[in-house]
Amino acid sequence: MAKHSYHEIKARLQETVANGLEPELTLHMNGKVYMIIGYDDHVSFQRCRTPNEAGGGEVRYNTLDALYNAETVDSILLMRDWEAIEDFECFDFELFYREDF
Numbered sequence: 001m002a003k004h005s006y007h008e009i010k011a012r013l014q015e016t017v018a019n020g021l022e023p024e025l026t027l028h029m030n031g032k033v034y035m036i037i038g039y040d041d042h043v044s045f046q047r048c049r050t051p052n053e054a055g056g057g058e059v060r061y062n063t064l065d066a067l068y069n070a071e072t073v074d075s076i077l078l079m080r081d082w083e084a085i086e087d088f089e090c091f092d093f094e095l096f097y098r099e100d101f
Contacts, residue, residue, distance in 0.1 A: 002085040006078070009088070010064050013038040016092050023092035029085050032074065036067065047073045 009025065016023045017038045025036040026048070033048040034056075043064050047056030056073035068078045 002082050002088075004088055006068060006082055012090075012093055013043070013064060021092045021095075023090055025093075026089040027085050028087040028089075029076070029081065030074075034073070034076070036064070038064075043067055045072050 013023055013025065013036070017040055021038075023038045025038070027034045027036065033050065035046055035048055037044045037046075037058075042060050042062055044058045044060050045067050046058040059072055061067040061070065071077045
């Protein structure tokens with residue numbers, strides 16, 4: 001079960017990007033690791049490389065909402081699968097908010 005809501009993640013990504021950072025939000029889901037990267041004009045989503053499998057190509061979305069509503073790598077649809085997220089990690093959130101994330 002996801003420990004942060006989509007709206008909380010969206011607000012943190014937007015605020016962190018607005019302050020000049022490009023946050024790399026790591027998601028652990030279904031035994032795999034994925035990453036959302038926030039940029040000032042888009043977000044990207046990809047499966048991270050592991051010792052046993054190749055990473056998935058980085059896919060660009062105009063907004064986080066567009067990503068949330070699109071089926072992407074490994075047939076993930078965040079709108080449907082959000083509660084399957086086991087953990088989040090984002091060093092930039094920890095720096096910006098000065099708290100463990």
